[in-house]
Amino acid sequence: MTLEVLTADTLADTNHGFFTRKGGVSEGIYAGLNCGRGSNDNPDHVATNRARVAAQMGVASRDLASVHQYHSAEVVVVNGPVTTPPKADAMVSNTPGCALGILTADCQPVLFADRKAGVVGAAHAGWKGAKAGVLQATVDAMMSLGATPQNIVAAIGPCIHQENYEVGPDFVEAVTQDDAEALALFRQGQGDRLHFDLPGYGLLALKRAGIPNATALQHCTYADPDRFYSYRRTCHESAPDYGRLIACISL
Numbered sequence: 001m002t003l004e005v006l007t008a009d010t011l012a013d014t015n016h017g018f019f020t021r022k023g024g025v026s027e028g029i030y031a032g033l034n035c036g037r038g039s040n041d042n043p044d045h046v047a048t049n050r051a052r053v054a055a056q057m058g059v060a061s062r063d064l065a066s067v068h069q070y071h072s073a074e075v076v077v078v079n080g081p082v083t084t085p086p087k088a089d090a091m092v093s094n095t096p097g098c099a100l101g102i103l104t105a106d107c108q109p110v111l112f113a114d115r116k117a118g119v120v121g122a123a124h125a126g127w128k129g130a131k132a133g134v135l136q137a138t139v140d141a142m143m144s145l146g147a148t149p150q151n152i153v154a155a156i157g158p159c160i161h162q163e164n165y166e167v168g169p170d171f172v173e174a175v176t177q178d179d180a181e182a183l184a185l186f187r188q189g190q191g192d193r194l195h196f197d198l199p200g201y202g203l204l205a206l207k208r209a210g211i212p213n214a215t216a217l218q219h220c221t222y223a224d225p226d227r228f229y230s231y232r233r234t235c236h237e238s239a240p241d242y243g244r245l246i247a248c249i250s251l
Contacts, residue, residue: 003024035243079098109157
């Protein structure tokens with residue numbers, strides 16, 4: 001089956017893709033293009049899926065870089081094959097042929113490019129990482145390689161959207177503490193439940209980072225099980241594990 005790759009107009013002149021779960025070899029609850037080495041999927045299936053992604057991106061499998069994600073603001077510079085993924089939630093590179101691959105299953109995959117400077121970036125931004133500053137940190141790391149915020153474009157890929165992101169008062173307090181502007185990203189639900197606009201939170205962070213051209217794809221991971229993995233949907237279904245989507249960018 002052919003891989004399904006979503007792209008963003010803002011990154012039209014940069015090699016990138018937000019991959020859906022279609023076109024992979026994984027089976028069962030992971031059916032499709034599961035690229036998560038941290039899942040309990042068959043490692044050979046994950047390796048095959050990642051090889052297909054690398055081929056789609058036009059790079060060797062060894063040049064598809066990933067990190068050990070943990071909802072932080074840590075960023076690493078990639079300038080060659082990554083044999084042991086470092087603990088971080090974002091990557092930047094100015095080396096042609098290095099593909100940066102971020103894994104998600106409801107969190108935001110955010111891809112960045114400054115074509116003039118020849119610098120790209122990729123970040124994993126759930127609410128914790130976004131609040132911790134991972135998107136600003138990615139911009140800062142790109143600037144260290146010669147990028148300028150005015151020339152950086154960014155796109156947020158498929159993630160969980162407001163209608164399916166129900167949260168409680170403790171979550172609201174955690175997000176809005178020292179950030180009253182974020183209150184506008186919540187919509188009242190039933191009782192004390194609210195619904196959080198995660199891509200809106202990402203766009204707000206990108207605006208604050210000085211990025212003039214940022215967009216968010218209108219695809220909700222929770223709402224479309226045929227195309228996307230979703231951690232929250234898996235929890236609601238009491239499934240034992242879940243697959244991971246991959247989003248990639250390279251020069």
